[in-house]
Amino acid sequence: VKPEKDSDGINYRDAGRAQDMSDDTTLRHRLIEFIGTVKPNGALSDDTSLIRSGLFDSLALVQMVEWIERQIRTEVDLTAFDLSKEWDTIPAILRFIERHRAELL
């Protein structure tokens, strides 16, 4: 688990406090790490809007698609859901991944 720090611009205190090494927590931290690599200069919390705010530009979106599909291990039909809503925040993205993982079981 990545320690709390702001060296990459991510405020882990708000966004990803790790309490254990459960899968969910690991996924959450991987997501936060990913966002940090794509958009390194921004404070991040569960309420931070990634999509609707325009924080994620088209290049970041391309990377987001690839990252989420790696987590789900299948290709996503991007037109089949409201991307601006279901990928807008960290909790929303986690719910999206969990739902799609469950559908594959």
Add this chain to the structure above:
Amino acid sequence: LNYEIVKYTPEFKRQVVELQTGLWGPDLAVNTACLEWKHEQNPFIDSPCIYLALCDGRVVAMRGIFGALWQSGRPRRTWPGPCGCDFVIAPEHRERGLFTRLVRASLEDLAAQGYPYVFSLSAGSVTYLSLLAMGWRGTGPTEIMQRRSDSAAAEKSFGLLDRNGLNRGDGWPHVSLSTSAKPDAMTELTERIGGDGRIRHVRDRSYFSWRFRNPLSEYRFLFWEADRLEGYLVLRRSASREKPAINVADWEAADARVWADLLEAAVQWGHFQYLTIWSSGLPQDAKHALRENGFGPVPPHRYAPTVLIRPTNDGLLESHWDCAGLRLLDARNWDLRMIDSDGC
């Protein structure tokens, strides 16, 4: 940098066609013709809907919306549904939020004009993703079929088609080849055949007179005629040498024989290396003809053509997206041809 978003007026034409060298091509005369054709001569919109970003008075980005008129239901209802098209941002002004500002400006203006929805059938990958990020939804990938010839003699142009079409043999005595549309006969045919209630672009005389004048495309028309026109097939080739693909842009027929004859003539006369068609909306007779002539499905890819849709009013984002009683997001409700995309 400070940007001002304004709506297009003719004083910006020169700057817009210069900006379009980043999308349409390097020839300013062709770009001017394309702008005039798509936006100024378009019979389905009163005035051009082009939204510009200015920086120090110079045009640095644009978003175009072209007029389109759709029909659906039985009896038929028609309704305007403008479509997003050209999007260009000068390289030095990218990643500065101009995409969002231009799309937002277009939505507000279209809403004020009374258009409930806006569509896009030709978004490239970047535009596609960026529109989804602004609340657009899609109907899923359009089914595409393709016929490929591995012969060394296979054509990437209309050369062989033109020669064989002019010297037509006994195979398809009712089929003829032309370089121009027949708006009156094509209108009469489509009126006679009628629609099945699905959403399709209106094909009236003004449409047929305007649509096949796209300066970025070359067209060939195969007509099946006895006492009157019973079918037509339109082939389209990009005028760009870098994009030599040939497509079946539009195709209508009164019965199974006409569907088959038109396609067989196109395939045999043209001997194309690749011939591609959007096949989702076609009737079974047409799909049967495609299979009989060696067309196979093209595996869908992530940014495959689709109908992207968005209400112009944010207040409708959470509602069902219906028009004339049909769910817009249901691909089965659309009867599309490749010509419905402005890229064709």
